[in-house]
Amino acid sequence: MSQDLVVILTALNLEYQAVHRRLAGPQLHRHERGTRFEVGTVQGTSCRIALGLTNKGNQSAAVIAERAIQEFSPAAVLFVGVAGALWDSARLGDVVMATHVYAYHGGTSEDDGLKARPRAWEAPHDISQLASHLARMNDWADDVPGEGDAPQVRFGPIAAGEIVQNSKISAQAQWIRHHYNDALAIEMEAAGVAQAGHLSGAPVAIVRGISDRADGTKSSTTDRSWQPRAAANAAAFATRLAVELVRDQQQFATRPADGAGSTGQLPGHVTNTAHSSTVGIMAGSVKNSNVYFSADPKPSAPKDLVAELDGFREHLMRHLAEGALDEDTCREALVDLDSARRTAREDAPGSSKRTAMALKRLRGLIADHPLLADRLAPLVVAAGGSA
Incomplete structure (x- = not known):
């Protein structure tokens, strides 16, 4: 695993450019099958980002995500872009961080109607915890004069399907809001990326900026003006999250092994500081009042x-x-x-x-x-x- 690299994928060029603007020294990286990534560092940090474009849809997103995971072995995969809000709890420009992803097109059609049979993927616990911490810190957003209230990070489910949803009254819109009434946002790629991460063992996070309300106004002038702002907000939070993820990985990799306590003893060295008492332990060797032992929590590698x-x-x-x-x-x-x-x-x-x-x-x-x-x-x- 590359401890200093995070893959960020987007579906639209607008979203790609929002992330790209935050990178220093991006260099082209071509996959053997022709997929192109750009690898750069988040400005002012040592965090490397491999940025790729998937185009629309869960299937395309799944294939490119799997390809990126195999190519880079990243610390995490972030899917970043815009989405439509299903409820008024998320304002235009806010960022939604998925606690889990619904693939809402799973179902069965029966005589009495369409029954939901969704698949769902939870966000990794450590990424969710880190994202919540960053949201509380509330210092990730760009300070843009005249842009009104600062965007907020909302945490909740995201619904991912195969169509552009732009109605509140259509039969499918009502079905989605009925069966997935806790979903904050709706889009078209998160399920594919989540499945790729699940099969590859790579942690995945979905970060979306709210650009519309999926209510019939998607092609309006107001919506078009919000898309760049929502994409920029999602990119700002995602790159900050990537930096902190890499920092966590690097700190964990250099953390002293278990057994190095606050007394300053070396790993594998335990000193008995008990007085007038008996201490029972299992150890590799004992010398005077010092006990030496060796414990490897990792499973041993087989020879063949x-x-x-x-x-x-x-x-x-x-x-x-x-x-x-x-x-x-x-x-x-x-x-x-x-x-x-x-x-x-x-x-x-x-x-x-x-x-x-x-x-x-x-x-x-x-x-x-x-x-x-x-x-x-x-x-x-x-x-x-x-x-």
Whole structure:
């Protein structure tokens, strides 16, 4: 994982330019399949941003997000742009940070109407906590004279579908507001990016500026004037969030190992300061009044990765046979497992990275199965990924 790099994706050129203006020294980065990114740093920081354009729609967003994750192994993926407000709680120009994303087009059509069968993805806890902290600090927005009240950050669900929603009275508009009445905003890409992050094991956050009310006024002059402002506000909050995410990653990476307490002792060195008492511990060695031990919280890496992957296949099939794993999930898991096994046998540049990415996708698929996830953790480490 690149601890100093965050991927930011947008659907529209207007949104892309809003982020691009905040970058210093952007350089073109071309993916082997032709997708173009620009990589620069947030002005005044060491945080690198890989900026890409997905175009409209969840499918396109999912493909480009997956491609960006494999190419950059980022600390996080942020999808940034504009959206329509479903309720009056979010003002024009405000920023909505998704607590979770609804793919609202999932459903079943029956004689008595259309029944909702949504998929949903929650925002990662650590990103949500950091975003809430930044919102409370309230120092992220650009100070633009004459722009009225400063934009606020709202936290709540975002609904993502496949159409431009621009009505309050159409049958679909009423259906959405009925079944997803807690959603603050509506757009067309968040579900695809969230799914790509889920399958790849990459944290994803959705940041949207409110540019319209999805109520029939979307093509008005007022709406067109709000789009640039909403995009700029979303870009301001997203880049600040990216900077803080990178800072958190770097601090965590350099944090002393467990066991280095406030007494200044080195990791793995414990001094008994108890008086007239008995202390019972398990340790590697004891010398005088000092105890030395070694504890590694990370799972140990297996010596033969290919053999371990073959063993993991047996556990997958056993879970399937016992009914603990459904057929669709097992089928997708086997695709990623075979991909990891194939690249693990290669002796070529980048093969270890491809193995790690395949295993991270597999980890996302089986995240709801703790026994399988625990067995997979050391294999991810062995492939060069993070547990």
